[in-house]
Amino acid sequence: xxxxxxxxxxxxxxxxxxxxxxxxxxxxxxxxxxxxxxxxxxxxxxxxxxxxxxxxxxxxxxxxxxxxxxxxxxxxxxxxxxxxxxxxxxxxxxxxxxxxxxxxxxxxxxxxxxxxxxxxxxxxxxxxxxxx
Amino acid sequence: xxxxxxxxxxxxxxxxxxxxxxxxxxxxxxxxxxxxxxxxxxxxxxxxxxxxxxxxxxxxxxxxxxxxxxxxxxxxxxxxxxxxxxxxxxxxxxxxxxxxxxxxxxxxxxxxxxxxxxxxxxxxxxxxxxxxxxxxxxxxxxxxxxxxxxxxxxxxxxxxxxxxxxxxxxxxxxxxxxxxxxxxxxxxxxxxxxxxxxxxxxxxxxxxxxxxxxxxxxxxxxxxxxxxxxxxxxxxxxxxxxxxxxxxxxxxxxxxxxxxxxxxxxxxxxxxxxxxxxxxxx
Numbered sequence: 001x002x003x004x005x006x007x008x009x010x011x012x013x014x015x016x017x018x019x020x021x022x023x024x025x026x027x028x029x030x031x032x033x034x035x036x037x038x039x040x041x042x043x044x045x046x047x048x049x050x051x052x053x054x055x056x057x058x059x060x061x062x063x064x065x066x067x068x069x070x071x072x073x074x075x076x077x078x079x080x081x082x083x084x085x086x087x088x089x090x091x092x093x094x095x096x097x098x099x100x101x102x103x104x105x106x107x108x109x110x111x112x113x114x115x116x117x118x119x120x121x122x123x124x125x126x127x128x129x130x131x132x
Numbered sequence: 133x134x135x136x137x138x139x140x141x142x143x144x145x146x147x148x149x150x151x152x153x154x155x156x157x158x159x160x161x162x163x164x165x166x167x168x169x170x171x172x173x174x175x176x177x178x179x180x181x182x183x184x185x186x187x188x189x190x191x192x193x194x195x196x197x198x199x200x201x202x203x204x205x206x207x208x209x210x211x212x213x214x215x216x217x218x219x220x221x222x223x224x225x226x227x228x229x230x231x232x233x234x235x236x237x238x239x240x241x242x243x244x245x246x247x248x249x250x251x252x253x254x255x256x257x258x259x260x261x262x263x264x265x266x267x268x269x270x271x272x273x274x275x276x277x278x279x280x281x282x283x284x285x286x287x288x289x290x291x292x293x294x295x296x297x298x299x300x301x302x303x304x305x306x307x308x309x310x311x312x313x314x315x316x317x318x319x320x321x322x323x324x325x326x327x328x329x330x331x332x333x334x335x336x337x338x339x340x341x342x343x344x345x346x347x348x349x350x351x352x353x354x355x356x357x358x359x360x361x362x363x364x365x366x367x368x369x370x371x372x373x374x375x376x377x378x379x380x381x382x383x384x385x386x387x388x389x390x391x392x393x394x395x396x397x398x399x400x401x402x403x404x405x406x407x408x409x410x411x412x413x414x
Contacts, residue, residue, distance in 0.1 A: 009181045011272050011357055013174035028346055029338045040334040044346030068347045070185045072334075079182045081276070081350065 098125035179358035279353035
């Protein structure tokens with residue numbers, strides 16, 4: 001299949017750089033897939049599962065949270081806040097984080113900020129645990 | 133003579149212990165340096181890609197309506213100043229604070245790093261937050277929180293521009309204090325006009341406004357985080373250089389003092405011999 005140049009960068013370094021066949025990730029308004037020869041495009045990313053099919057047809061799954069995806073002249077750049085390959089996710093830690101977030105949310109006397117933080121934590125944990 | 137010998141001996145001891153401290157600080161700085169340098173190298177591609185993508189989009193579609201465009205007049209500026217948590221790093225803190233102090237007009241300050249916070253509290257500048265953020269252990273998460281507060285303030289019109297003063301890590305030997313404009317988005321329509329004609333067909337999903345309002349906090353956080361990484365690395369490099377120089381100076385001083393000590397000792401011996409010889413002759 002035709003491939004395109006894809007770069008995935010995060011604050012912790014470059015997660016992927018090279019030719020890819022397809023990238024699927026969750027944007028703010030739903031899942032999208034980008035194939036080669038896509039038109040110029042730009043969107044913000046939500047939280048969810050993503051996967052890349054690289055030039056050898058290998059499918060790699062990852063958890064992707066926040067950031068942006070842009071296609072300019074066939075060059076695809078994914079600038080993610082966090083990008084964790086499925087094999088790097090610490091499931092035990094994600095479970096613990098999920099439990100903690102649920103405990104916090106179960107309490108009654110939360111202010112808006114605490115509620116927001118706990119919600120975000122739960123969401124992240126759910127994305128991580130869903131990728132196995 | 134014996135008195136001055138003792139004085140010199142004491143002086144040598146004190147310089148030696150100072151040298152031990154500077155030596156230890158140098159070693160600590162260089163071992164931390166390695167990690168900080170790695171962090172800078174890892175965060176740079178993110179920082180650069182984010183910046184490049186955003187300016188390209190902004191240049192390609194100058195008509196895109198978003199709340200972060202240049203305002204007609206800048207009444208108030210938010211200044212994010214990143215300095216170190218500790219002194220003894222040569223001119224590191226002084227340079228970046230001096231640069232920040234040059235910023236005139238109606239300014240509100242968001243200090244990062246203990247030194248920066250102390251400086252602006254002392255100079256009675258208006259502060260954005262009262263909490264003191266330590267530069268050394270700021271995380272990506274904290275940067276995102278800060279960015280949310282900054283963009284919220286910008287949208288509400290509490291300030292019309294955001295500037296960032298930090299120290300760029302050029303190499304182990306050179307670090308430059310720089311000030312960059314974060315908001316409003318710098319757009320260069322003149323240079324990019326040709327590209328714009330060709331590229332005005334970018335598809336924004338769901339809409340350019342929504343994309344921008346989701347991306348801008350991300351961009352601000354990325355810029356702040358990148359600047360913090362650079363500043364921390366610069367601080368350690370500056371401290372390493374300063375402490376290296378201090379250790380060298382201490383070594384030189386000890387050499388000098390040893391020379392004086394030996395001279396004093398020799399003088400004392402000579403005097404004693406003269407006294408004995410004089411006594412024997414009588």
